[in-house]
Amino acid sequence: MKKFLEGSQAVAEAVKLCKPEVISAYPITPQTHIVERLSQMVADGELKSEFINVESEFSAASVILGASATGSRAYSATTSQGLLLMAEVLFNLAGMRLPVVVTCANRSVSAPINIWNDHQDVMAIRDSGIIQLFAEDNQEVYDMHLQAYRIAEDPQISLPVVVNMDGFILTHAYEPIETLTQKEADDFLPPYSPERKLDPARPGTFGVLADPNWYLETRYAMQKAQEAAKRVVKKVASDFKASFGKFQGDVIESYRLEGAQTAAVALGSLVGTLKDVIGEEREKGKKIGLLKIRCLRPFPEDEIKEALKEAENILIFEKALSLGSGGIIFHEVRSALYTSPSRPNLKCFVLGLGGRDVPKSSLKKTIESFSPAMPDLNFVDLKEEQIKEHLYVPVS
């Protein structure tokens, strides 16, 4: 059934279908609508979950850790500073191989404080071992949450999943969403029943001390689980199609890349805007396409290499950067293409930080300005006057 839903409400509706036994969260903009809606569902008896209002995101992550280890499906949502406060627990959740799902309503990080969208928050936990999915629109957000538990709870994988959706741009946008019935969701997502859990009937020790004789092997096992997760992401997408008649998933999505000399690369809601721009450019006869990265961890290196094998010029659009290094996706894509025989020109375009609007005109201008001679790292729509008047930038 199609419903007209706010993105946050779509998340809540999808999470409800997943029947988490324990939900724990701490309010932070722009995540609040998600947990408010879930609270109301619990208050109205529509959702039979323990909703634990905690004193911090740190405890929210710890509560779902305890619940998951006890054999309950568990959920949380956060963003930005909250995600950073959770960081220690998130690494721990991954190391303990607990398949929780956390929604991240992507937002910038402080300082300066800014509540609007970019991807700097989640990039800080990029190397945690958590599976990272990015949604383009709210239909994908909705479907992704159901898929996330299937991926996380696959016995071969058993890792947490963070579902990334752009703060405000998606969380607060109303879109028609094709929703599922509880019966359909139940058929797709079976109840969570882990092999091992905290249980006096079968006492086990969780969260042990691993000395130098053991620690390396735990990381190896996580790396292998991440690699296997690519297969599972694809399998879950196929199963989704088998169940609901539409393919929704995979680790990447190629958009009009056939015969494209120029390829844009992006993730999140920016993909939607870029699709519009690329459609218009194609009509003008420009050979341009788009690669959407849907799954950042595991990183789809082979798939990216294959999708971009014909592109001569690659423009990476990023809502984050590793300060002191440059674009994060840029470096990872460049690394993936290192052994590519075509050796394409790659340039990074940082844009939209702190919620700066990214209009189609900016993207068009950027694409037009592309030249192999330009620097690797470029900032789109930078306001030079403001820098001159208000900020200190060393003279090179």
Place this chain on the structure above:
Amino acid sequence: MSQLAEQKENLLAPGHNACSGCGLVLAARLVLNAAGPDIIVTNATGCLEVTTTNYPQSAWRVPWIHSLFENSSAVASGIEAALRAQGRLGKIKVIAQGGDGATADIGMMCLSGMWERGHDILYICYDNEAYMNTGIQRSSLTPFDASTTTSPSGKVSLGNPTLKKDMPAIALAHRLPYVATASVAYPQDLEKKVKKALSIPGPKYLQIHSPCPLGWGFKTSLTIKSAKAAVQTGLYPLFEYENGKLISVKKIAKPQPVEAYLKDQVRFRHLFRDEAGKTQVEKIQESANENIKKFGLTG
């Protein structure tokens, strides 16, 4: 009962690698045996965790989980919520535990949250009065004047300059139905308190004085003697609060002077060198006297 059979009864198995004379591990064994097998235990990072779970070995015969240093009580909150959702809470009880640093310093936020939300969990603080696992650094439960590696006595220092944080009072301010202190020197009292706490629904706090031979500097044979002296001098009063009311105290027939407790420990040795130290000992005696009066320990 043979020694072997007795060991099999223990829910915290022997063979862990805690130091000889460790008060903490003794206290934990008493807690577990009093609680029985139908429990789930969370543990903060610290001595108790590292000495009992060096993979692939574990000393725990009950379901046990360690996540991080500061979140034992928050992880326990999640376990309690899951058991509630599964309809298993009550039949299975939850115990959260940590050392004094994990409880009163780094884990204070999570602990306050757990108490305020009213989870049905017994929180146990094994109080050995410093960060022993990292090498005897000062915590907020380190007593006044104790020399630690980060509050050392020196030419211009008499050791830890602050008073021990009053955790039971903070617990009481959260309106906990049960707040108590215990000591490894009084195992029957300790076990009774664990059993009583577990019979009361809601959040509970039990703080157990657990001497550390290495950190305090005394012979490993003197753990119980040291713990007993802390109680008998009035420096570590044993009491029980139910619903905010003081319902029992461990009476001291004839309080010993605080020197009886202090002089056997290297951490207080600097107080017995000169006149300045003497004044400090007098101050410590005053705080023992205050406890005796406040809790009516001699009455």
